[in-house]
Structure formats: C-alpha cells, structure tokens
Amino acid sequence: GDSVTQMEGPVTLSEEAFLTINCTYTATGYPSLFWYVQYPGEGLQLLLKATKADDKGSNKGFEATYRKETTSFHLEKGSVQVSDSAVYFCALSDREGGSEKLVFGKGTKLTVNP
Amino acid sequence: DAGVIQSPRHEVTEMGQEVTLRCKPISGHDYLFWYRQTMMQGLELLVYFNNKAVMDDSGMPKDRFSAKMPNASFSTLKIQPSEPRDSAVYFCASSSPEGVPQFGTQYFGPGTRLLVL
Numbered sequence: 047g048d049s050v051t052q053m054e055g056p057v058t059l060s061e062e063a064f065l066t067i068n069c070t071y072t073a074t075g076y077p078s079l080f081w082y083v084q085y086p087g088e089g090l091q092l093l094l095k096a097t098k099a100d101d102k103g104s105n106k107g108f109e110a111t112y113r114k115e116t117t118s119f120h121l122e123k124g125s126v127q128v129s130d131s132a133v134y135f136c137a138l139s140d141r142e143g144g145s146e147k148l149v150f151g152k153g154t155k156l157t158v159n160p
Numbered sequence: 161d162a163g164v165i166q167s168p169r170h171e172v173t174e175m176g177q178e179v180t181l182r183c184k185p186i187s188g189h190d191y192l193f194w195y196r197q198t199m200m201q202g203l204e205l206l207v208y209f210n211n212k213a214v215m216d217d218s219g220m221p222k223d224r225f226s227a228k229m230p231n232a233s234f235s236t237l238k239i240q241p242s243e244p245r246d247s248a249v250y251f252c253a254s255s256s257p258e259g260v261p262q263f264g265t266q267y268f269g270p271g272t273r274l275l276v277l
Binding site: 091153 | 164191193202203205208210215216251253255264265266267268269270271
C-alpha cells in the first residue's frame with residue numbers, strides 16, 4: 047500500500063540555520079504530495095503542496111520539489127525562525143490509486159532556538 | 161470563512177461513559193474525515209465521508225466507535241463505552257468537491273482533546 051517515510055526527529059536548530067526534512071513515498075498511482083505543519087495545541091495546516099513531477103511548492107519561505115525519479119518531497123528553508131518551531135508532516139493523496147485519503151508520515155518535530 | 165469547527169475542545173470523562181464529538185465542515189466541502197492523534201500511533205484515519213456517505217471506516221474500531229453525518233454541515237463521532245486507551249486528540253478535516261482547485265487539500269479543525277480516566 048501507499049506509504050510515506052520522513053526523517054525522525056526531533057530536529058533542533060539555531061535561528062537562521064538551514065532546514066531540510068527528508069520525505070520519501072511509495073504509491074501505486076501518481077500522487078499529490080503535501081507538507082502540513084502543526085503548531086503546539088493546534089490542528090494541522092497546509093504548508094505547501096505539489097501535484098505533478100518537478101512542481102515546486104512554496105510558502106512562508108519553505109520549499110519542496112516533487113521528484114518522481116527519487117520518489118521524494120524534501121522540505122527546505124534557508125533561514126529558520128523561532129516561530130517555525132512545530133511538527134511537520136509529509137503526506138500523499140493517491141487518487142489514481144483509488145482513494146481520497148491522505149497518507150501521513152509520522153511527523154518531525156522541529157525546535158528552533160534563539 | 162470560519163474553518164472547520166469542532167466541539168468540545170476538551171473532554172474529560174470516566175471509563176465506560178459515552179462520549180460524542182462534533183464537527184462542522186467548511187461550507188461547500190463534501191468530504192469529511194475523522195482522525196485520531198496519539199504520541200504512540202501518530203495520526204490515524206478513523207473514517208471518512210463523501211456526500212454524507214461512509215467511504216472508508218476500516219480504521220475505526222467498530223465495537224465501540226460510530227460515526228454519522230446526518231447532513232452536509234454536521235458530523236458526530238461517538239465512543240460508547242469509552243476506555244482509557246481512547247485518550248487522544250481527535251481531529252476533523254474537510255475538503256472540496258472534485259473539480260475545485262483546492263480539491264485534495266484537507267483543512268483541519270482545532271481538535272478535541274479527550275481524556276478518559
């Protein structure tokens with residue numbers, strides 16, 4: 047079945063450091079890929095998404111590129127801020143595989159220190 | 161738009177009691193999803209609806225959980241009887257119909273934090 051694997055955390059960085067959170071997937075169809083963010087005590091929010099190969103999703107300084115050849119969707123940010131401290135989830139939606147469901151990774155907790 | 165609305169935000173109950181969680185999806189969305197989040201299991205999909213019909217409830221323990229969507233703007237998740245292992249944060253999410261640009265993106269509510277003693 048479909049699955050998402052993302053790097054285990056927690057990740058701790060200093061402010062202005064470079065961030066990469068790795069995400070790889072397996073899917074039977076041609077999925078859409080997502081990054082969601084969960085701030086403490088809140089629900090998940092869509093951060094960015096990409097629906098086809100080589101698409102780059104971007105939002106709030108975060109970027110991720112849909113790489114079909116490596117089945118990856120790594121999240122990057124050039125300079126993190128304390129306010130980026132949250133849990134980040136990679137997810138896929140495989141409609142061609144016959145489902146509207148989102149399949150989530152286990153989440154990566156990011157802490158950014160001043 | 162008010163976003164997905166869930167109630168209550170917090171619930172503390174005793175083992176064996178009935179618990180009802182409520183969700184109002186974003187207006188115009190015809191997909192509704194119920195998730196459970198725990199430290200051990202992460203985020204689990206319990207059930208989802210399309211146009212009020214259950215599409216997949218394979219993640220939901222059928223002996224004590226039930227989910228309903230009596231109309232397009234309201235859904236409930238009921239646990240009877242509740243057990244301590246049901247303690248978790250329960251999220252509701254909704255998404256747009258097919259053909260809308262945002263189709264496939266799920267919008268989450270703030271969650272209900274349930275504690276069963």
